[in-house]
Amino acid sequence: NGPGSWKVGDMTFGHLFDCSALLHRFAIKNGRVTYQNRFVDTETLRKNRAAQRIVVTEFGTAAVPDPCHSIFDRFAAIFRPDNGTDNSMISIYPFGDQYYTFTETPFMHR
Numbered sequence: 001n002g003p004g005s006w007k008v009g010d011m012t013f014g015h016l017f018d019c020s021a022l023l024h025r026f027a028i029k030n031g032r033v034t035y036q037n038r039f040v041d042t043e044t045l046r047k048n049r050a051a052q053r054i055v056v057t058e059f060g061t062a063a064v065p066d067p068c069h070s071i072f073d074r075f076a077a078i079f080r081p082d083n084g085t086d087n088s089m090i091s092i093y094p095f096g097d098q099y100y101t102f103t104e105t106p107f108m109h110r
Helices: 043-051 071-077
Strands: 021-029 032-039 091-095 098-102
Touching: none
Parallel strands: none
Antiparallel strands: 021 032, 091 098
8 A cells, every 4th residue: 555646637746645545466476476556446536536636635735726716715725624635545454354444534445
């Protein structure tokens, strides 16, 4: 579990912990190594991909307000709290035959 894509559209994340969460799997069998990966399907990832820009504030990257809003709306957005990110890229926890990803926010993904 760790950072995946540094970019959304033309925008780049500003901190290692902000990138979209990506799961990595290595398997070693009969002297061969295989690799698989996939993004954790978070609401943050879906919102950012749909907008093709960073729309959810992360640890070190501020979200960009909607360019269609007035300058006053964009300025006020700086002071408006959001629901936080559910980008769970820090840890993986096995529970039974399933795995859960989580981070310092109160969100987990199976």
